Amino acid sequence: MKIVKPSIEILDSINGEEILKKLEFAGRTCYKSESNITLESAKKFIKSILDNGHHSVIEHVNISVKVICDRGVTHEIVRHRLASYSQESTRYCNYSKDKFGNEITVIEPCFWQGGTANEITKGAAWHEAMILAERTYLKLIELGASPQEARSVLPNSLKTELVMTMNLREWKHFFTLRTSSKAHPQMQEVAKMILVEFKKLVPVVFDDI
Numbered sequence: 001m002k003i004v005k006p007s008i009e010i011l012d013s014i015n016g017e018e019i020l021k022k023l024e025f026a027g028r029t030c031y032k033s034e035s036n037i038t039l040e041s042a043k044k045f046i047k048s049i050l051d052n053g054h055h056s057v058i059e060h061v062n063i064s065v066k067v068i069c070d071r072g073v074t075h076e077i078v079r080h081r082l083a084s085y086s087q088e089s090t091r092y093c094n095y096s097k098d099k100f101g102n103e104i105t106v107i108e109p110c111f112w113q114g115g116t117a118n119e120i121t122k123g124a125a126w127h128e129a130m131i132l133a134e135r136t137y138l139k140l141i142e143l144g145a146s147p148q149e150a151r152s153v154l155p156n157s158l159k160t161e162l163v164m165t166m167n168l169r170e171w172k173h174f175f176t177l178r179t180s181s182k183a184h185p186q187m188q189e190v191a192k193m194i195l196v197e198f199k200k201l202v203p204v205v206f207d208d209i
Contacts, residue, residue: 001133004159005070008188011163014201015077020046021167027057034072041167046204048056053144058168063198066163069190070107072156076187077164077200078173084165090158096141103158104134110189111146130157168205171198 008051020042027035027049049057067077071090078085112123133155140150166174175198177183178191198206 001103001130002101002159003108003130004068004108006067006073006190006193008068008197009066009191010197010201011064011066012059012193016202017021019168019202020204023057023060026060027054038172043204047207049180050161050205052082055169055172058172059170060167062165062167063202064163064165065194066157066161067190067194068107068161069158070109070186071154071160073107073184073186073190074160075156076178076184077162077190080166082166082170082171085110086163086190088161088162089153090154094141094147096138102138104130104137104154106130106155106157107159107186109157109186111185113119126157130155168202175206181208188209 021037024037024042024045025034027045028037046057067074074087078087093100096102109126133153136140136153137150140153141147149177174193175191175195178187179195183191195206195209
């Protein structure tokens, strides 16, 4: 069994300044104020648009991200309906094969890393459960079960890979919900990793989150 941490990868080549210019052009179409576009006008215009709640303008840009996390997190991610998803399938992936190292891979829960002796005990119990799940899964495959049958014993902690595509408005909605202190800790962990990168790459749009 392999234990890994969650990670993210932005799949698009992002030029934040060009994104703002595109959004400005789209937004100014509403007011027929394209003649007011200058080399420096995009940031101010988009900030004004967002401050006034005209978020439909930022729907004109999509960004795709690859997320490696546990399946429990992806159950929450895919609830965001205005998005496209492609996810690693436990129906077709046979983790007993060489390409997977003949083992399952699980995500280490962020809330059981280190801490008090009691937390370490919880982590040890989790680790034991993962080993048992892997052993049972591999035994079922050995007994002739198909991957889609054997997956019934796989845990929420199973590592999965998900490519998700959203427009900027839906990303804002995603971050608002999923970086909140009310979100699940592992969901916050993933959402915050993506948000940090978006803030670096796309000016203005995510400054209020």
